Amino acid sequence: MTFLDFSLLDHARNTRRLSELAADDPVILQFFRGWWCPKEQAFFRKLVALQDEAEVAYCRMISVSVDPPEVSAAFRAGLGARWTFLSDAGRTVQEQLRLRETTDTVNHPYVPAVFTLFPDLTVHRFYDGYWFWGRPTLEELRQDMRHITRAIRPDWQAPTP
Amino acid sequence: MSWCWLALVDAAAAGADAQARVHERDGSAAGWLAAWRRRHRPTRDARRIDARIVDPSGDGAWVSLVRPPEGARLPFDDLAVQQARRAALAGRPFDGVSTLLRDASHFEGAITVARGAGAERRLADDPFCRVFRARILRVDGGLLGRVAPPCGPTIERYGSAQPWPWDRYAVS
Secondary structure, eight states: OBOOOOEEEETTSOEEEHHHHHTTSOEEEEEOOOTTOHHHHHHHHHHHHHHHHHTTTTOEEEEEESSOHHHHHHHHHHHTOOSEEEEOTTOHHHHHHTOBOTTOTTTOOBOOEEEEEOTTOBEEEEEEOSSGGGSOOHHHHHHHHHHHHHHHOTTOSOOOO | OOEEEEEEESSOOTTOSEEEEEEOTTSOEEEEEEEEOSSSOSSTTOEEEEGGGBOTTOOOEEEEEEOOOTTOOEETTOHHHHHHHHHHHHSOOOSEEEEOBSSSSEEOOEEEEEOSTTHHHHGGGOGGGGTSOEEEEEEOSSSBOOOOOOOSSOOSOSSTTSOTTOOOSSOO
16 A cells, blocks of 8 residues: 655645655654644654664654644654654645544544555555554564665665675 | 755856855855856865755855864764754754765765844854854855755765765665
């Protein structure tokens, strides 16, 4: 299955297309409820820890919510995240992806979900994070990034004499 | 090409693919900033930059031009340079940023582009000016574009010949 190549505003109000953000690297694509959810805050602390590995491992991280760009930017800064946050304040992509959390009739947020993607946006794995334990552990994300990287890098096996 | 050459020169450069007059903060002339899209180095002081920030139709801008002092040779993988790249990703994005390279292993500075209200002041927070001293300069239109920030969180180069933040192995 190939993921929808959507376009949204990033935390700095640039229009970004998913395929452009992915470029040629594996992607961790996360949809989250919003800054106000304690479960998201707990999960983001894990992702922030993971970025210290991801920053040298040639992969991309993208987080999407219905928060406006300014809110996303503030949340991102507070977390110390160094990846792209996308804003679906109009909930257009949420509708296309059918990822609205129907049990929250106040905020109409994204249902928490994580997809690991190949650079061509082929879905490798999907994690339904409605219940916190449905979310990927960092080890699962590492394994996914290893799997995709091994598949796309022709020199995965180190060149030797 | 993923990179091009950039140099601050005294006068308009023959053969440059894009260039613009440069001014000090007090308005006095500071020469020309010129870019060349070619393989061989056009001048002794030219350095490789991420080609995406060069745009002949770009508006005027303020820049922070960070260069090492004469004789300084800092590895690109120095912890200070790594941290500057992290800070560039974490902070409010500028209109463009590129590290400067001469060879595959040394950090030769950076250029950071800002526009709009407070642009000159914002450049005081250019993360790369914590590595080496920065010159804050005003550049006329015709040289520097606006580039969306890198996806993040990668701080590594995609090959040692590529200036950061160029972000792919395949070169279109």
